[in-house]
Amino acid sequence: MYKVIGAFQSRVMRVLWTLEELGEAYEHDPAAPRSETVLALNPAGKIPILIDGDAVLTDSVAICTYLADKHGKLTFPAGTVERARQDSFTQFGVDELDGALWTAAKNSFIHPEEVRVPEIKAVCRLEFSRALETLEQRLGDGPYLMGETFTIADIITGHCSGWALAAKFDLPKEGRLYDYFMRLRARPAFQRLMVKVKAAS
Helix, strand or coil: CEEEECCCCCCHHHHHHHHHHHCCCEEEECCCCCCHHHHHHCCCCCCCEEEECCEEEECHHHHHHHHHHHHCCCCCCCCCHHHHHHHHHHHHHHHHHHHHHHHHHHHHHHCCHHHCCCCHHHHHHHHHHHHHHHHHHHCCCCCECEECECCHHHHHHHHHHHHHHHCCCCCCCCCHHHHHHHHHHCCHHHHHHHHHHHHHC
């Protein structure tokens, strides 16, 4: 059984969503960043952490990619053009969506108050908005980023949309991108995860 370490309100959600989609059993320890539990496994004090036997893995994208590759689901095979396109969407989510949200968060409540730059949040909102415009242009005719196939790229992007709601960033209220985000939230695996989050709160 896998063990996932990290509080729900973080990138740990990507790992848990991936495991729910895969139908794999896991144990979850909602330890906070920089807690004793986390620091003992990751000197950076960051979450999520995945324990698979003797292996300790960090970084949400690396963990999700490992799980998808290991189980042969939620991904295209390495070395294929489809995988390169999938990875492009994954990196877009990390660079353009996650990047803006994370910078805003660091300057809202993560960094010490004396070094925060509150004004940068306006730039983050602009970058996020522009990224959404690009994402909408990149959407194809299928239900997911990779057409008919749901992949970890959708999980990364979907998680960022939920993060954006919590951070009060603007999201579309209609149209193709809105429909895409609603489609992700309607997935049974995501709904199962939301039940667990609510039960733990």
